[in-house]
Amino acid sequence: xxxxxxxxxxxxxxxxxxxxxxxxxxxxxxxxxxxxxxxxxxxxxxxxxxxxxxxxxxxxxxxxxxxxxxxxxxxxxxxxxxxxxxxxxxxxxxxxxxxxxxxxxxxxxxxxxxxxxxxxxxxxxxxxxxxxxxxxxxxxxxxxxxxxxxxxxxxxxxxxxxxxxxxxxxxxxxxxxxxxxxxxxxxxxxxxxxxxxxxxxxxxxxxxxxxxxxxxxxxxxxxxxxxxxxxxxxxxxxxxxxxxxxxxxxxxxxxxxxxxxxxxxxxxxxxxxxxx
Amino acid sequence: xxxxxxxxxxxxxxxxxxxxxxxxxxxxxxxxxxxxxxxxxxxxxxxxxxxxxxxxxxxxxxxxxxxxxxxxxxxxxxxxxxxxxxxxxxxxxxxxxxxxxxxxxxxxxxxxxxxxxxxxxxxxxxxxxxxxxxxxxxxxxxxxxxxxxxxxxxxxxxxxxxxxxxxxxxxxxxxxxxxxxxxxxxxxxxxxxxxxxxxxxxxxxxxxxxxxxxxxxxxxxxxxxxxxxxxxxxxxxxxxxxxxxxxxxxxxxxxxxxxxxxxxxxxxxxxxxxxxxxxxxxxx
Numbered sequence: 001x002x003x004x005x006x007x008x009x010x011x012x013x014x015x016x017x018x019x020x021x022x023x024x025x026x027x028x029x030x031x032x033x034x035x036x037x038x039x040x041x042x043x044x045x046x047x048x049x050x051x052x053x054x055x056x057x058x059x060x061x062x063x064x065x066x067x068x069x070x071x072x073x074x075x076x077x078x079x080x081x082x083x084x085x086x087x088x089x090x091x092x093x094x095x096x097x098x099x100x101x102x103x104x105x106x107x108x109x110x111x112x113x114x115x116x117x118x119x120x121x122x123x124x125x126x127x128x129x130x131x132x133x134x135x136x137x138x139x140x141x142x143x144x145x146x147x148x149x150x151x152x153x154x155x156x157x158x159x160x161x162x163x164x165x166x167x168x169x170x171x172x173x174x175x176x177x178x179x180x181x182x183x184x185x186x187x188x189x190x191x192x193x194x195x196x197x198x199x200x201x202x203x204x205x206x207x208x209x210x211x212x213x214x215x216x217x218x219x220x221x222x223x224x225x226x227x228x229x230x231x232x233x234x235x236x237x238x239x240x241x242x243x244x245x246x247x248x249x250x251x252x253x254x255x256x257x258x259x260x261x262x263x264x265x266x267x268x269x270x271x272x273x274x275x276x
Numbered sequence: 277x278x279x280x281x282x283x284x285x286x287x288x289x290x291x292x293x294x295x296x297x298x299x300x301x302x303x304x305x306x307x308x309x310x311x312x313x314x315x316x317x318x319x320x321x322x323x324x325x326x327x328x329x330x331x332x333x334x335x336x337x338x339x340x341x342x343x344x345x346x347x348x349x350x351x352x353x354x355x356x357x358x359x360x361x362x363x364x365x366x367x368x369x370x371x372x373x374x375x376x377x378x379x380x381x382x383x384x385x386x387x388x389x390x391x392x393x394x395x396x397x398x399x400x401x402x403x404x405x406x407x408x409x410x411x412x413x414x415x416x417x418x419x420x421x422x423x424x425x426x427x428x429x430x431x432x433x434x435x436x437x438x439x440x441x442x443x444x445x446x447x448x449x450x451x452x453x454x455x456x457x458x459x460x461x462x463x464x465x466x467x468x469x470x471x472x473x474x475x476x477x478x479x480x481x482x483x484x485x486x487x488x489x490x491x492x493x494x495x496x497x498x499x500x501x502x503x504x505x506x507x508x509x510x511x512x513x514x515x516x517x518x519x520x521x522x523x524x525x526x527x528x529x530x531x532x533x534x535x536x537x538x539x540x541x542x543x544x545x546x547x548x549x550x551x552x553x554x555x556x557x558x559x560x
Contacts (some may be wrong), residue, residue: 190544
């Protein structure tokens with residue numbers, strides 16, 4: 001079976017123009033990353049801010065062109081630098097952003113937000129657009145009455161549901177989730193993670209899940225890729241990466257993650273008593 | 277005698293649709309050398325209750341409390357100028373957004389020396405030496421040079437270190453850290469938490485950490501208070517909270533941690549719980 005997404009040695013450079021006294025500079029944001037994701041699976045990309053994970057997301061969603069390397073979606077080569085993006089390609093990959101307060105237009109009703117991808121990319125008539133939006137609202141755990149409301153009337157978790165619904169309107173093959181739960185409270189985070197898992201089962205969706213929260217990654221991912229300064233320092237199945245991390249950065253990352261199990265707390269209290 | 281004692285604190289805001297109660301009957305105590313974590317989701321009133329205790333809320337807020345004392349002195353009857361002598365000196369606070377809480381127009385050195393200028397009688401030279409010493413203690417390399425830098429020249433983690441140094445400038449008895457690591461990466465979070473715990477132990481300060489992250493609670497606290505919609509749900513020492521949570525809400529919250537379920541679905545009990553059930557299950 002061909003993987004839904006395959007990347008071979010992806011690179012992305014940003015050129016910063018120089019001034020009169022300053023020479024131009026090139027930032028290598030992503031320095032040659034290769035991976036592939038099969039249908040219905042989740043690849044998690046982990047790393048700290050500035051490591052290039054969002055740049056990677058922009059390349060996968062065809063927002064930014066690739067500087068070097070090859071990207072195949074459903075076996076077909078994609079290169080938006082040389083050929084214009086078709087609406088067919090656009091509907092294959094969709095993205096959900098981190099901040100649901102910023103990613104929904106406050107001046108549009110939820111219904112308009114949901115039908116917009118259909119207006120732009122398809123020739124579906126208005127009444128069918130409306131029906132599909134209604135159906136999608138129910139699918140993500142909202143109600144039909146929410147169709148005519150504005151984003152400010154919703155909580156963070158509900159807005160993230162709207163953002164997910166919008167991404168699913170075009171029946172994408174691949175969904176890029178750029179820190180979808182990091183702005184949410186713990187109990188709401190659990191609800192959104194469950195929703196994502198339900199949708200994946202129902203539509204056989206493929207996820208590229210970007211996160212810095214290792215506990216979330218461990219919960220949701222099949223494969224994990226750890227990025228550090230634009231390079232993939234670790235790539236493997238979840239169990240492989242979590243049980244036997246190879247790279248020193250991955251080990252630092254695991255060591256830095258707070259642990260909530262009772263034994264770890266007991267050990268910490270003991271340490272503290274000894275010092276005091 | 278406890279350092280900070282609050283009994284039955286209530287904060288109300290006047291809104292267009294009548295008064296809104298952000299904090300409802302919160303009581304807490306912090307002793308010297310103790311680390312208290314206040315944990316809750318957004319809107320649980322955890323920040324507001326601390327701001328109220330420090331008198332930093334706008335006039336639209338109505339603050340009432342049966343007892344509100346710091347180091348045995350009543351904070352409610354105190355004049356504003358007396359309160360200002362305590363705040364920043366004996367009680368210091370660190371805020372969530374390190375970059376936003378520093379003034380972008382002044383160097384970090386100016387901002388840390390300003391605290392010393394207002395609260396101490398140190399000479400200009402002595403203030404500068406103290407600032408360098410503080411920067412060293414929070415682990416900022418080349419402190420002499422760094423004092424002349426502006427906030428935008430530093431990373432988020434470095435800015436938070438500056439904030440901690442500023443808060444510690446007058447050796448406070450109580451430090452309140454409001455989501456000190458939320459805006460930072462995990463590796464930096466670890467460094468900042470370790471630093472806070474080290475300084476807390478060295479100075480024997482009382483430390484209140486406000487957070488929504490159970491991981492941060494597990495790594496730092498001695499005692500924990502769980503809040504929900506302005507009310508106190510549970511108060512326990514850290515081990516018993518994680519080992520055997522008593523209230524339904526805490527149980528639900530802990531079970532929603534992704535660590536507790538690999539694959540499959542997470543239990544979302546809080547979704548089904550009504551407010552009345554949560555409040556009824558409160559264990560003080």
